[in-house]
Amino acid sequence: MNDLYFDQIIIGGGIFGIYTALHLASRRMSVLLIEKDARLFQRASAINQARLHGGYHYPRSIATARIAQELQLRFVNDHRSMINQHFKQFYAVDKSGSFTTPDQFMAFCHYLNIPLKEVAAPSYFKAQQMEALFLTEEYSFDCTQLSEYYQARILQSQDIVIHTNTMIKAVSRSGTEWQLQLQNQSTKQIYEVCTRSVINATYSGINAINRLFGLENLDITHELAEVVLAISSVKNVGLTIIDGDFSSFMPYGHGDLVSLSSVRYTSHYGSSQQDPTFPCQQRISACTPVNCLACNNCVAKPDSNQSKMMHQIGKYLSSDFKFQYLRSMYTIKSKLKSSYIDDSRPTLVKMLNQTPAFHCIFGGKISSIYEIENYFNA
Ligand SMILES: Cc1cc2nc3c(=O)[nH]c(=O)nc-3n(C[C@H](O)[C@H](O)[C@H](O)COP(=O)(O)OP(=O)(O)OC[C@H]3O[C@@H](n4cnc5c(N)ncnc54)[C@H](O)[C@@H]3O)c2cc1C
Known part of the structure; x- marks a missing residue:
């Protein structure tokens, strides 16, 4: 060469x-x-x-859901030992404020042949907060x-x-x-x-x-995102509330941790500039929009939103369901503006x-x- x-x-x-x-x-x-x-x-x-997406997350985008579902199978086959398939992944529709109703969610999953089963809420969830609860087949890498x-x-x-x-x-x-x-x-x-x-x-x-x-x-936008890692008192369970300003937790790969994220609290700063432009860059002269340093170890990263995330998802969990906060990971998440x-x-x-x-x-x-x-x- x-x-x-x-x-x-x-x-x-x-x-x-x-x-x-x-x-x-x-x-x-x-x-x-x-x-x-x-x-x-x-x-x-x-x-x-x-989250090894199975399509469930995207009831408003059939194209994204279909591709996620198609690619999930191959990704599992190619990375089998790196995938945690041994947990119950629930999706719930909130009592109010969801962009998607239970009927719409079921119709969407049936249309795409995405496996889904409506179930009664186990005792570790607060059934009264949920319009409907579904057991899905979605995994974690x-x-x-x-x-x-x-x-x-x-x-x-x-x-x-x-x-x-x-x-x-x-x-x-x-x-x-x-x-x-x-x-x-x-x-x-x-x-x-x-x-x-x-x-x-x-x-x-x-x-x-x-x-x-x-x-x-x-044409993209950026956000400074935080993923929270915690230990959950109830093992091998994940819950995602769709579809709107909601939150989720799920097992984080193999091991005992769960990751928490939230539409409202995962993003600390947003930037619709061409390059990621955040207020914390003013404290670190070497970190600029055209050359962002890694956020995870940065001293200027924002304080964790972990308690807000836990409070938000806690609305759907019974009192014996507890999270013990471990640490947070920060990085930049970018999206096409057309995804808005x-x-x-x-x-x-x-x-x-x-x-x-x-x-x-x-x-x-x-x-x-x-x-x-x-x-x-x-
Ligand atoms: C908070 C968050 C949660 C997400 N959750 C999920 C999820 O649950 N499931 C899922 O499937 N996807 C998820 N995604 C999306 C997924 O992580 C990304 O789509 C994917 O990792 C993008 O991979 P990449 O290789 O393009 O980017 P990266 O992994 O960011 O790699 C880009 C590389 O380019 C390097 N680089 C940048 N600029 C330069 C330069 N000027 N010169 C040289 N190198 C440079 C960077 O240092 C980096 O190593 C999530 C993303 C984020 C941020």
């Missing part, structure tokens, strides 16, 4: 960048994967609610195991070179090639690489990279320049990694 030329240069070492690298390397292409953090898999791919699995796979590949701790300083075009000036953030060493094809898989950083290549922004109305989560894979090629991948859900294959095989 030539040290300077790569068939594909992928920017972003989350699950989408890594899966793309593995897919393209399996087609005998040389790949350079560039990641600005010191390690791969540290941002949204590691910090999320770990283990983020730590997924991270270890994908990092091991990518390290084994002879055709993939990984440069962590690396930022792109400058970009130029020469005929059919992109020339990238890279800098190692520790050694400050600057060097050049070139390619005929760049793939931008930087999620919340996607627009900063698009612009660096002189290309258009995606129907709460959809499509994965966008798009060519923004033909020669030299430039593609961007904006991942909606973890299990949508397979959509990359359809795109690059087409």
Whole structure:
């Protein structure tokens, strides 16, 4: 492999960048994967609610629900040991304020053939708060195991070179090639690489990279999100209240923890700018909208909303159901602006320049990694 030329240069070492690298390397292409953090898999791919979506979450977007349901099966088959399938995952419709009625929810699930059973509330729930309760077939993936699995796979590949701790300083075009000036953030060493094809898989950083290549922004919004981890007194149970300003908890991969999230309290700050722009960046000069540092270990991250989240979900739980707060994880969550109305989560894979090629991948859900294959095989 030539040290300077790569068939594909992928920017972003989350699950989408890594899966793309593995897919393209399996087609005998040389790949350079560039990641600005010191390690791969540290941002949204590691910090999320770990819900392997079965479609239930999206009664207002048939397209998102259908894709989630289709991809769930393959994701389970490919990652079986990394998936917790041994818990009861309930969905409930609140007595008031839901955008979806029980009949609509059932009709939606039946239409998509998503398994669903209406059940009486077990004693650990407050039945009087629920219009209806359903038992579903939805699972949780283990983020730590997924991270270890994908990092091991990518390290084994002879055709993939990984440069962590690396930022792109400058970009130029020469005929059919992109020339990238890279800098190692520790050694400050600057060097050049070139390619005929760049793939931008930087999620919340996607627009900063698009612009660096002189290309258009995606229409996205960002939020600084918190996922709460706790120990629950009732084991192997998850509950999601749909559909509106509600909340959920569910087992977090394997192990004893549950993750809590809430439409109202998971997001601390919102940003509708092209790049994530939050008030906490004013306290950390190195953290800017075009180069956000990792929120999880940041001293300027907001105080936890854990008690508000527990209070909100507590409305549906009997008094012997207790959570013991453990810790919170923070990261940036980005969404397409078009998702605002129907709460959809499509994965966008798009060519923004033909020669030299430039593609961007904006991942909606973890299990949508397979959509990359359809795109690059087409
Ligand atoms: C709070 C939260 C909860 C979620 N819950 C779920 C869930 O329950 N189930 C589900 O399926 N999905 C969930 N998601 C969505 C899912 O996590 C994302 O769709 C997925 O992780 C996106 O993967 P990615 O590889 O595109 O992004 P990331 O994992 O964020 O990877 C992008 C990488 O690009 C790197 N990068 C950024 N800018 C640059 C740059 N300039 N140069 C080099 N590298 C750069 C970053 O450091 C990072 O490593 C959730 C997301 C969040 C944030």
